[in-house]
Amino acid sequence: MTKTVLILTAAIDLDGGDWFSPCWERVTRSMALGKAGDIIHGCVPGAALAIREEKPIAAGRSAQNRRGSFREQEDGSYVLLAGRIFNRTDLLRRFDLKQGMDDADLYAAVSARMGEAAYRAIVGDYAALQWFPQRRSLRLARSGTSNMPLHVWRDGSRIVISSLPGPILASGVPARINDDRVADELLLFSPDGRTSFYAGMHRVPGGGEEVHDPSGFKARRLWSVKDAPEIRLRRDEDYVEALDVLFDEAVSATMDGSSAPGILLSGGFDSQTVASYAVKRLPAGRRLQAFTSVPMQGWTPPPRPGIFGDESAHVRALCAMYPQIEPHFIEAADFRYGERGHRQFLVGGWPVFNEMNAHWSHASLEQAADLGCDLMLTGDLGNSGFSYDGLTGYPTWLREGQWFRLLREIGKSDDPRPFWRKLISLAVMPHVPVRWKRKMDRHRPWRPSAFATWCGMREDFARESGVLDRAEAGGHDIDFYDIPSARTWRANVVDSLNDGAPEIYLGYQLLYGVPMRDPTAYLPLLEFCAGIPDEQYLRDGQTRWLARRLMQGRVPEMVRLENRIGAQSSDWPQRFARDREDLIAEMERMKADERLAKIFDFERLAANLREWDGSDRPESRSNFKINAAVGRAMVSARFVSHVEGRNVG
CATH class of the missing domain: 3.60.20.10 (Aminohydrolase, N-terminal nucleophile (Ntn) domain)
Structure with a gap:
């Protein structure tokens, strides 16, 4: 080599x-x-x-x-x-x-x-x-x-x-x-x-x-993924066969040179599929070391029927299929919020904005290094590639005049709303300009302002700094309405990861010596997935249809047929409740710094922390107000302080 x-x-x-x-x-x-x-x-x-x-x-x-x-x-x-x-x-x-x-x-x-x-x-x-x-x-x-x-x-x-x-x-x-x-x-x-x-x-x-x-x-x-060439094959099976060849090629390319690989393994489609291909590429006598985030002891599942927060059962089922996989369940209970953030700032010069998930990344990579792993596989771009849900099919078929397919799929959707409501919501509304949607939703309680929920920035700073104007001019929708095009959706995800992840991964590698590679980001594989039509992803009401066909016989049926979303770090309420007083005290110190107080809404964030009941109830929006807003704002403020040498931490 x-x-x-x-x-x-x-x-x-x-x-x-x-x-x-x-x-x-x-x-x-x-x-x-x-x-x-x-x-x-x-x-x-x-x-x-x-x-x-x-x-x-x-x-x-x-x-x-x-x-x-x-x-x-x-x-x-x-x-x-x-x-x-x-x-x-x-x-x-x-x-x-x-x-x-x-x-x-x-x-x-x-x-x-x-x-x-x-x-x-x-x-x-x-x-x-x-x-x-x-x-x-x-x-x-x-x-x-x-x-x-x-x-x-x-x-x-x-x-x-x-x-x-x-x-x-x-x-x-x-x-x-x-x-x-x-x-x-x-x-x-x-x-x-x-x-x-x-x-x-x-x-x-x-x-x-x-x-x-x-x-x-x-x-x-x-x-750009938007420019991927269109691919149309004769039979449905041809897409799966071509995907199988490309996936194997992607895993082989990313594992090349590795003698002791590991994988960040969840209960979801992406990393489980990567693992199923990776075991075939293991050097003789080697096992695939798998690292899975699990909640802290005492965790109680929140009342969220669409998610599952403990992915260990799905991982154990995969390990039963492949004895070559050795699982490690990472609780990282002793990690406090942002505990190793300053190390990351020092070696990478960049903040980790998913700090609320960083504890298990640090713990997994540290353990992988101790076990002698020379590679960590991931599946970060799977959702924008082979496991895409296909929901942009509805507005696409409307736009292209594929009426029979559209009406058929609307009828087969498991959405419980009446047919006419589903048709308008799923197919028509994604085409409505965002500014019109905002006018319609202005006084609706399920569309609160970003500055009252998930964004920790001061609203007056956002307006004065011009970021709201820049975002609108750049087509960024802070209300996260549905997008009418698969290519646009994929491009948003790919560009966001390209923009935010490289320095973070490089920082992790410098901290632990273990490189991270993503087979689902292999360009020929991603372009193939972006070039095939939505009906390969959404068929007879079944989302992620392409991935489910590829995974048949490769992963456990409980994984392949899963319709819920795996939620890593679902124990965030326990962690934030434990660190609450320390975070509030830190905010009080930061609030006294004019430079930081101009950007971050410490008053609102501290008040939300104080008033929070410690739970993750959907109606309270605490996942947005605490996990997202506090989590992202505090790592941002710490990073600004680190770079500019502000003594407020």
């Missing part, structure tokens, strides 16, 4: 100078945080380059900063690539290239031969940098579903690029928070994947490209 790069960093002078020389040692030292390999760095014309190898160094030894050389490619470029190329074997054979070449060299060779078309030919999870000193041109790109982030700072001819913000800050860029990004995040708005939490920086979005030269830079999107 060739070495895999976890972090890349470059400092570039488009004028050919070496402005970066005084700070370069400091920059490379900043790359050594966390568990990974050595740092290799060196200078080339007009630039200083550095990489950090992924494979953690042996216990008892610190990461070393080693000087090395970087190859000039056949087109005159110098190339860094973080992540991995999945279809290496095909590309090496197709272009008659030397076996064993690094992914950076392979990327350069394919790019030199294919130009812009190389983006479609190369399948992987990567971030790439190409520096052309003779042209004084820099190209940056990320794969379409990439967990490899890329941060950029530019001031005139000076540019610093890195996988994480830390090395850019180490070059001398001031650590200042971008309030717009904080507001976007609190409003669950991912406008374009470019905005950073750091003022003066931006990021290359997943599926994006930037080209910098002395005159400025140009950015464009090379890939």
Whole structure:
């Protein structure tokens, strides 16, 4: 196996100078945080380059900063690539290239031969940098579903690029928070994947490209799930057969090089299906270590018939089918809210906004590292891929004039409302403009304001900062009305994960030394799922029909036929009740800081915590007011304090 790069960093002078020389040692030292390999760095014309190898160094030894050389490619470029190329074997054979070449060299060779078309030919999870000193041109790109982030700072001819913000800050860029990004995040708005939490920086979005030269830079999107080609096969069975081949290919590609894999295993469709394919790819004598979140002792299921909060029975059923799976049930009862958040801030320079779920992620990865796992599989993009529910079929069939199919499926829906109500609600209303829906729902109690429920930002700050206008201009619906198009729905999910997850996963990997990979994000698989029609996902009233057919015989029937939604961290009321007084006291300290009090509605959040009865009753909306609003606001405020050195924690 060739070495895999976890972090890349470059400092570039488009004028050919070496402005970066005084700070370069400091920059490379900043790359050594966390568990990974050595740092290799060196200078080339007009630039200083550095990489950090992924494979953690042996216990008892610190990461070393080693000087090395970087190859000039056949087109005159110098190339860094973080992540991995999945279809290496095909590309090496197709272009008659030397076996064993690094992914950076392979990327350069394919790019030199294919130009812009190389983006479609190369399948992987990567971030790439190409520096052309003779042209004084820099190209940056990320794969379409990439967990490899890329941060950029530019001031005139000076540019610093890195996988994480830390090395850019180490070059001398001031650590200042971008309030717009904080507001976007609190409003669950991912406008374009470019905005950073750091003022003066931006990021290359997943599926994006930037080209910098002395005159400025140009950015464009090379890939979006919206552009996936339409796929129409002759028989229903053909879709399942094609999906089976692609799923196996995806799991094989993401497990390549792993000898001791693990998986974050729930009771849901996505990770269970990934596990069913993964066991076939295990090295001889190995078991798949599975880590499942379970509620704390004393947990009482809330009155929510559409969810199940303890997924252990579903996981045990899968383990009974596959003795190669070794389950570990993670309670993490001793983890307090945000307990390891500051470690994540330090190594990743980024907040974990699903902090209310982070306790079991930390505990799972820590245990996986202790067991010697060298990979953690996930299934994050399954819902936007093979296990999509198909509910956009109703408005799609209305729009396309497929009346018979529409009326038939409306009639077979298990929605208890009268037929005419279902037809209007499921097929017509998704096409109604959001502003009209808001007028209709203005005084309806089941549509309360985001600022009274799930958003912890001050409403006056949201208006004054312009985030509400930005969100509306960007098509973001803070009321979460139904969407009339499967492609739009998928794009929202994929773009949101591309925007928010890469730095978090990279931070986890630096903390525990275990990489996380998602087979359901494998681009050929995701494009296939996005290109097939809604009737493969919704048929005879059965949602997720494609996944249920694929899963037959692969997972337990109790999983395949499950219509409820698994709710991880369903014990959040116990955890927040336990930490309530500490959180209120922290809010009181933060409230005294003018900078933080301008953004976060500490008065409302603290009052909600005080008045909360400690339960998760749907009618109280405590899941929104406490779990979502308090959970997201507090990690945001802590992150702002960490970056700007505010002594309020």
